[in-house]
Amino acid sequence: MVLFFVEQSLQLYLKYLIYKRIGDYPKTYNLKILFDNLNRLINKSEFISENEEIIDLLTTSYIESRYTMMEYSKKSAEISLKFLDKFKEKFNNEIN
Numbered sequence: 001m002v003l004f005f006v007e008q009s010l011q012l013y014l015k016y017l018i019y020k021r022i023g024d025y026p027k028t029y030n031l032k033i034l035f036d037n038l039n040r041l042i043n044k045s046e047f048i049s050e051n052e053e054i055i056d057l058l059t060t061s062y063i064e065s066r067y068t069m070m071e072y073s074k075k076s077a078e079i080s081l082k083f084l085d086k087f088k089e090k091f092n093n094e095i096n
Helices: 002-022 031-041 045-050 052-067 074-090
Strands: none
Touching: 002 031, 002 052, 002 074, 031 045, 031 052, 045 052, 052 074
């Protein structure tokens, strides 16, 4: 469930950041689409490309944990939590 909650947190952060800039946000749950939309507003392509694997994992985990009985390892949970911290640190100025 950790990956699901990390994905949900990121989804809400991304939607907030997009909304803050244009007054609306894409009606999607796909982190890749949300990151792409945010990247068009504030260039963070380096951060996105450096973290493409974890973004893919979190995007998949959202679907898997909602519709299947998929379970993820403790290591995956730790990696996803570290990524969330890294995201918040990188986007701190944008969030506040």
